[in-house]
Amino acid sequence: MWFTRFILIAAFSLTASLPQAAGLKLFEVPADDNGPALRVIEWSPCVSPPEEINLGPFRLPAVRNCPISGDKLPLIVISHGFGGTFLSHHDTAESLADSGFIVVALNHPDDTASNETKARNLSALVSRPTDIKRLIDFMLGSSSSAAQIDPQRIGFYGFSRGGYTGLVLAGANPDFQELRSVCQHPTGAACDRISQAALPKAPLTHDPRIRAFVIADPLSNVFHTTDSLKAVIAPVQLWSSQRGGDGVSPENLATVARNLPVKPELHVVPNSGHFAFLTICPPELAKSVPEFCIDNAGFDRTVFHKEFNAQVLAFFREKLSGADQP
Structure with missing residues (x-):
């Protein structure tokens, strides 16, 4: 299966009209009644x-504010994990953009790395899916890229709490009674139940x-x-x-x-830990936060x-296929 997908991806890469790099743009989705401003990066x-x-x-291989190549392009939205940022999966975003997708990633205001005051606020489990809906609304409406997005070809990639976010967006309804606090355990499993007063409502x-x-290592006990x-x-x-x-x-x-009512395409990554899905760490990051990088x-x-990036690309190509597939 892997070899077949590799050949298909290689064939696509030989198409003369395909892009050569990822354009890069930073912007904000304005605050509204449903939440604060969202900081976003687009490839x-x-x-x-x-x-x-x-x-x-x-260090990102990209071109700032490059005019978008193509029309009726699929849109992929990326959701980081607890305490992450919109750069936590930049290599995956670049791979997709290089292959003809518009990709956006955001900093979730309630639990991004820069938000220390709300770091343990479980309200993020409610606000995160709303953040994604607001971002999609903006991309299809007010964004400068709106005219080049095919609204029938939208995909999502989420890791950890971002994976939880994706399942909720897809229709899942979590049981917050199962939420537990993280404690000392050899596998990093969760232990004591969180108090009823703290549960999102x-x-x-x-x-x-x-x-x-695409859902990677989601918060899933709920x-x-x-x-x-x-x-x-x-x-x-x-x-x-x-x-x-x-x-x-x-x-x-x-x-x-x-x-899941529809059998998923399941991949178990041998010898991997939870943070293996984060992008490759530059040396200075590996030194400052080795627990996320080693x-x-x-x-x-x-x-x-x-x-991983090749298989994600193959999945989105297949599931978001259309007459104008990139």
Whole structure:
């Protein structure tokens, strides 16, 4: 299967009209009655040779504000994990943009890395799906890219809490009674139940405009029954680390895979921990936060991400196919 997909992707890459680099643009979705302003980064197809753009510790191969190459393009929205940022999965975004997708990633205001005051606020479990809906509304309405997006070809990629976000958007209804606090445990599993007073109580946002979901190591203990997942009918590519961590359990994810009404495309990544899905760390980041950057002995994150990005691309190509497929 992997070899076949590799050949298909290679064939697409030989098409003369395909972009040569990812265009890069930063902007804000304005605050409204449903939430604060959202900081967003957009990657898009670009025909110019890439430059090196510095954003914090990251060096991105892209072209600032490059005119978008193509029309009726699919849109992919990326949701980071707890305490992450819109750059947490930039290599995946670049891979998709280089191949003809418009990709947007946002900083979720309630639990992005820069928000220390709300770091443990469980309201993010409600606000996150709403953030994504607001971003899609903006991309299809007021954004400068709106005219070049095909609204029938929207996909989503989420990691950890971002994976939880994707399942909710797809129609899942979590049981917050199962939320537990993270404690000392060899696998990073969660232990004590969170108090009733702290549980989110606001209604959740679902978004049927999203036609395909890539979900990586999601917060999943809140989806432990078939009833909680019965409304998820969109195609799902589900990724699991073998060892879990940070409150994410491979066993809980396996339960989600069994209970989804439409069988997902399931991948279990051998010898991987939870943070293997984060982008490859630059040296200064690896030094300052090694727990997010250093993998198990014998696991090569760079090699894994090449395969991961290729399989994500193949999945979105298939599930978001259309007459004007890039």
